[in-house]
Amino acid sequence: MAIDNKIASEEKEAKKKEMILFLSNTEEKESFLSKNNRKLLSDPLNDNNPITVQVLGICSALAITVQLEPAVVMAVAVMAVVAFSNVIISLLRNLIPNRIRIIVQLVVVAALVILVDQILKAYAYDVSKQLSVFVGLIITNCIVMGRLEAFALGNGPYKSFLDGIGNGAGYGMILIVVAFFRELFGSGKLFGFEVLGHKAAVAAESTGLYAFGYENNGLMLLSPMALIVVGIIIWVQRARNRKLIEQNN
Amino acid sequence: MDYINLFVRSIFIENMIFAYFLGMCSYLAVSKTVKTAVGLGAAVIFVLAVTVPINFLLDQYLLRPGALQWLSPEYASVDLSFLSFIMFIAVIASMVQLVEMVVEKFAPALYGALGIFSPLIAVNCAILGGSLFMQQKSFTAVTEAITYGLGSGVGWFLAILAIAAIREKIAYSNVPAPLKGLGITFIITGLMAIGFMSFMGIEL
Numbered sequence: 466m467a468i469d470n471k472i473a474s475e476e477k478e479a480k481k482k483e484m485i486l487f488l489s490n491t492e493e494k495e496s497f498l499s500k501n502n503r504k505l506l507s508d509p510l511n512d513n514n515p516i517t518v519q520v521l522g523i524c525s526a527l528a529i530t531v532q533l534e535p536a537v538v539m540a541v542a543v544m545a546v547v548a549f550s551n552v553i554i555s556l557l558r559n560l561i562p563n564r565i566r567i568i569v570q571l572v573v574v575a576a577l578v579i580l581v582d583q584i585l586k587a588y589a590y591d592v593s594k595q596l597s598v599f600v601g602l603i604i605t606n607c608i609v610m611g612r613l614e615a616f617a618l619g620n621g622p623y624k625s626f627l628d629g630i631g632n633g634a635g636y637g638m639i640l641i642v643v644a645f646f647r648e649l650f651g652s653g654k655l656f657g658f659e660v661l662g663h664k665a666a667v668a669a670e671s672t673g674l675y676a677f678g679y680e681n682n683g684l685m686l687l688s689p690m691a692l693i694v695v696g697i698i699i700w701v702q703r704a705r706n707r708k709l710i711e712q713n714n
Numbered sequence: 715m716d717y718i719n720l721f722v723r724s725i726f727i728e729n730m731i732f733a734y735f736l737g738m739c740s741y742l743a744v745s746k747t748v749k750t751a752v753g754l755g756a757a758v759i760f761v762l763a764v765t766v767p768i769n770f771l772l773d774q775y776l777l778r779p780g781a782l783q784w785l786s787p788e789y790a791s792v793d794l795s796f797l798s799f800i801m802f803i804a805v806i807a808s809m810v811q812l813v814e815m816v817v818e819k820f821a822p823a824l825y826g827a828l829g830i831f832s833p834l835i836a837v838n839c840a841i842l843g844g845s846l847f848m849q850q851k852s853f854t855a856v857t858e859a860i861t862y863g864l865g866s867g868v869g870w871f872l873a874i875l876a877i878a879a880i881r882e883k884i885a886y887s888n889v890p891a892p893l894k895g896l897g898i899t900f901i902i903t904g905l906m907a908i909g910f911m912s913f914m915g916i917e918l
Binding site for chain 2: 517520521522523524527528567568571572575576578579582583597598601602604605606607610687688689690691692693695696697699700701702703704707710711
């Protein structure tokens with residue numbers, strides 16, 4: 466009898482736990498920014514950053530970081546594409562046959578990128594010229610495909626949207642940091658403003674830092690430095706966050 | 715002579731990885747051993763050499779402003795170039811699928827080696843990038859497009875081969891812990907890119 470009682474009470478406990486889990490799950494769905502949902506947003510910024518940890522989407526990240534302005538535009542464009550393609554695929558996830566899902570995903574993403582491209586051409590023509598083929602390359606940006614495969618195919622639309630925004634922001638953050646250093650040290654400007662003073666042709670007329678003989682580092686403007694800056698960002702991040710360190714070379 | 719110039723330019727000076735950073739995701743993910751790197755590199759050469767000419771013909775006869783003139787002169791003002799992204803990616807995805815099926819049927823051994831890379835190739839930026847750069851360069855003949863596709867493929871192949879060989883060797887050296895893996899690979903790639911910059915300005 467005692468054992469029976471014990472088993473019964475254990476069963477009750479288990480059911481209770483299930484109920485609590487179930488309740489907390491439904492609660493999560495109701496509350497707009499619950500803990501889990503916030504995690505979806507904040508995780509990609511550090512522990513699960515798409516560029517420095519998941520190694521996705523580096524292709525377009527580096528070529529457009531010479532100046533801050535195109536980097537910011539690119540970050541916003543990628544964020545929009547990831548978020549909305551996540552929502553669309555998440556809504557379609559039960560209708561897509563598994564074998565042709567990559568083509569379906571590519572078509573959805575390509576349609577969104579065409580929209581972004583046309584909007585940029587209409588409202589920010591100069592930036593769109595600067596970005597050239599790299600707007601089109603958002604289609605094959607591995608972040609977009611990676612999030613669709615890993616998240617949107619298995620989760621509801623609202624969570625997928627948050628995940629998209631989070632990953633887009635994680636990507637944009639790295640992009641903006643790299644562009645900040647490259648523009649500051651490469652041309653002494655931020656968003657095109659001369660923050661380090663004006664460098665005149667005649668040395669005596671220079672102002673700010675340039676008056677003391679400071680020179681811009683032209684190497685920062687060349688593409689290889691983008692790779693090295695990202696390498697250093699990874700170094701700093703992993704030195705501060707030791708659980709990300711890889712065991713093998 | 716022009717073709718040799720274009721070929722060498724696309725391999726060394728406009729190298730997909732070192733000049734434009736295209737295809738970096740698979741470049742970083744698959745470069746741990748030389749053997750797999752060679753497999754993926756060969757697949758990329760093949761797909762680029764096939765898709766760039768196809769997309770060139772598509773661009774020439776369907777997409778660019780006035781391209782539909784061969785149908786009827788009244789279509790001279792039609793501009794479908796806004797559709798190029800979706801057309802190019804559709805061609806690439808279906809070509810990859812087709813190549814995969816053909817190879818599976820006729821060369822199972824090769825399929826065993828390349829088959830696992832096919833999804834990686836469909837979303838490789840270098841493939842779509844090749845087509846988009848082709849569109850920007852406004853080639854005039856399909857042979858030029860073939861040369862460009864082949865050249866960029868070979869350039870990508872060389873780059874992934876080199877980094878894979880270096881990564882195999884670097885396993886024996888003492889890299890600072892936070893730099894291990896991804897970090898050091900980025901920095902080495904940056905140094906290699908500086909090396910490749912010395913090809914700039916070569917005219918054949």
